Amino acid sequence: MISVLLIGKGNVSTHLYDAFLKADNITVTQISSRKLENIPSADVTIIAVSDDAIATVSSKIKNSFVVHTSGACAIDELKNNNRKGVFYMLQTFSKDKEVSFKEVPFCLEAENKKDENLLTEVAKSIGEKIYTINSEQRKALHVAAVFVNNFTNHLFKIGNDICKENNVPFKILETLIDETALKIKTLSPEKAQTGPAVRNDQKTIKNHLNLLNKKQQEIYTIITKSIQNGN
Amino acid sequence: MISVLLIGKGNVSTHLYDAFLKADNITVTQISSRKLENIPSADVTIIAVSDDAIATVSSKIKNSFVVHTSGACAIDELKNNNRKGVFYMLQTFSKDKEVSFKEVPFCLEAENKKDENLLTEVAKSIGEKIYTINSEQRKALHVAAVFVNNFTNHLFKIGNDICKENNVPFKILETLIDETALKIKTLSPEKAQTGPAVRNDQKTIKNHLNLLNKKQQEIYTIITKSIQNGN
Structure with missing residues (x-):
């Protein structure tokens, strides 16, 4: 049995608590980060609080x-006096949406092999995709995640705006969006690239720019250039 | 029975040919666009050739x-002397990948209701998602598709580059990419937006910029600004 103490009452902490309750080899306790007077002891203490x-x-x-659960923070942002680690799950957690931990990548970091094994055991009790990732790698992963998640979502927002302005249901684009995400599981994004930018189809690019507002044009132009330069 | 003639030997034409062969109410013939001396007659002639x-x-x-199959061309780019229409499928077709036409949105345009019904019948023989879309709407849809498909794929490419440079498997991001595409089926992209830009988390934004090369910084900055301005 591994005892886990969760500190924090937010989405991440609460989803983890629910999952650990169902795990055979884990006993779990959850406390608020505002009540740190009587902290129960535990094999692993997971602080799931805001980065700041x-x-x-700690x-x-x-x-x-x-251990902390942040993708943006290095291991040494922990200020406890004993052993340190990171238990980062690369996923967006929403309050009301159940999390399928089997799909969530666990990115683990510890100061020694024994602690790494301990975190792996904890992660394996609820998940299947386990990676050992150091602080430098995690930083890179975090910024890559901003591109593929946050920024991609913003492109969806622009697509949605264009549809709304022209009375087209955004729903028509759903299959294409699914296909875009699916394609890169079998092709590298470089090989999967299609469209007027990579074809250097100037006529279509000009037609597209004519349809867009100034802000949209700016993004269209810079990404088109970046595709063409192979950046 | 509806007779369909496909002109062109590319991906779109060939995938359509294979699908129509299996449809009960369609007889289909396919010819090359280079052999237009003896054109068989047909109820619907679909030219699936390059935009130019x-x-x-025609x-x-x-x-x-x-009818043509182009998302970028208006109906009046057809130069035949009889009835005109558009049979646009909003999907990327790859040569070796089977197409599930049940998932493909068919965007149809015709000059009158009777022809629209005819195209609908043809589309329904192989597909399920049928939309009536005029030339203006199709233009908007086409540019929106560039954002959600081509540009999104380029963001995946940048994410992949960052991972490669830092020895992190891009595969870790797959779940997040799937989740990003899935989320907007139940939430508007505006409501689905997360990340440092929308939180205005200056510290994380600064850390991210430090990790990127100049070209990546440029895209990071412009999309971050666009998210923050609600563009």
Whole structure:
């Protein structure tokens, strides 16, 4: 049995709590990060709080092994005096949406092999996709995630705006969006690239620009250029 | 029975040919656009050739009803003397990949209701998602598709580059990419937006920019600004 203490009452912490409750080899406790006077001991203490609070919260914890769950923070942002680690799940968690942890990539970091094995065991109790990722790699992964998730969603938003302005249901684009995500599982994004930019189809590019507002044109132009330059 | 003549030997034409062969109410013939001396008659003649060839090819066809399959071209780019229409499928077709026409949105345009019904019947023989879309709407749809498909794929490419440079498997991001595409089926892209830009998390944005090369920084900055301005 591995005892896990979750600190924090947010989405990540609560989804983890629900999942660990169902795991055979884990006993789990969840406490608020505002009540750190009587901290129960645990094999692994997971602080799932906002990035800015990691230093303060961790500095108050005397438990033997403390990990955070942030993609943006290095391991040494933990200010506890004992062993440190990271238990980062690369996924967006929404309050009301159930999380399928079997699909979630767990990116683990520890200071030694034994702790890495311990975190792996904890992750395996609820998940299947387990990776060992150091702080440098995690930083890169975090910025890559911004491109493929946050920025992609913004392109969907622009697509949606264009549809709305022209009385076309955005729903028509759903299959294409699915196909775009699916394609890169078998082709590299470089090989999967299609469209007027990569074909250097100047006539279509000009027609497209004519349809867009100034802000949309700016993004269209810069991404088209980037595709053409192979950036 | 509806007779369909396909002109062109490319991906779109060949995938359509294979699908129509299996349809109960369609008889289909396929010819090359280079052999237009003896054109068989048909209820619907579908020219699936490159955008630039539509005018020339269509001008040589005497059949009663001629449609093109281009998202970028208006109906009046057809230069035949009889009835005109558009049979546009909003999907990327790859040579070796089977197409599930049940998932493909058919965007149809005709000059009158009778022809529209005829095209609908043809589309329904192989597909399920049928839309009536005029030339203006189709233009908008085409540019929206560039954002959600071509440009999104380029963001995947940048994500892949960042991963490669930092020795992280791009595969870790697959679940997140799937989730990004899935999310907008239940939430508007505006509501689905997450990340440092929309949170205005300056510290993370600065850290991210430090990790990127100049070209990546340019795209990061312009999309971050666009998210923050609600463009």
